[in-house]
């Protein structure tokens with residue numbers, strides 16, 4: 001069964017209460033929805049900013065139940081006025097349920113982050129155990145933590161001994177080989193995770209090849225925690241494994257950047273109309289400009305989105321090229337308008 005998200009009863013911690021349903025505001029998903037297929041928006045650093053998240057929510061409605069911030073590291077945290085920190089402020093995330101994500105291999109860092117986030121009203125947090133970047137992995141962080149299950153166990157033990165937040169983990173299947181996940185599952189099963197979000201690839205695969213959906217089904221069967229599938233869902237049917245449909249909550253990443261109506265479609269709704277796409281792009285353009293009047297920065301952000309959205313326009317290479325080479329916002333606007341005509 002697929003579920004539309006009931007935003008009237010399910011919104012960011014620390015936000016204005018709506019329609020007298022505050023009994024649900026505990027930072028976790030109401031039990032009622034646990035058996036339904038839901039969709040989350042994955043964190044994509046530099047792309048799923050608060051500006052993008054809110055535009056998706058305002059234009060494409062209620063398909064996404066949970067949004068995750070791109071990862072914070074102890075370094076990001078120090079710059080309280082930074083763009084990333086603006087992205088956490090409840091007033092910049094009105095109407096959505098947001099889960100802040102942290103990337104660290106020190107329990108103390110995580111607990112300090114938890115304290116900061118609590119001040120903003122967030123009671124659910126996510127730990128990044130999937131980042132494949134060389135500089136992160138070489139320091140034993142992100143997917144680098146998966147190489148040492150014992151260390152990971154101590155890290156989670158320290159956190160769970162002291163935390164009062166709901167904590168989910170976003171992981172890969174291992175560093176080099178999916179068989180590593182058998183041992184990792186023993187570790188995850190020791191802790192009461194809010195949920196275990198699995199990007200069904202190992203670190204060495206980065207984003208190439210097909211996700212190991214069957215391994216995900218194994219994980220779903222053997223996890224004591226609720227699982228969430230992530231990886232290569234770009235359209236209806238992509239949730240199929242060799243052994244049948246995944247039938248679980250699904251976190252959508254690049255597919256939602258390419259087509260922000262994807263969750264709605266997976267719920268049986270319409271594809272984005274041109275009018276909706278125009279409105280979405282207008283919001284992004286105006287809000288990025290309002291944040292930073294240097295149009296080069298705004299163009300960078302828009303082009304990052306178009307690098308994925310272009311998939312929707314396979315026969316419009318010339319117009320896409322115009323968009324990607326625009327050096328002024330006005331050139332960009334004209335090219336994007338032409339494409340949407």
Ligand SMILES: Cc1cc2nc3c(=O)[nH]c(=O)nc-3n(C[C@H](O)[C@H](O)[C@H](O)COP(=O)(O)O)c2cc1C
Nearest residue numbers: 042043044045070071128199231232233252253254
């Ligand atoms: C440009 C980019 C940035 C990403 N940033 C993050 C991040 O900050 N935190 C995280 O957990 N995953 C990050 N990811 C991974 C995505 O959340 C997701 O797991 C991945 O894109 C696979 O899902 P998809 O096939 O639906 O896109 C990033 C991926 C990309 C391509």
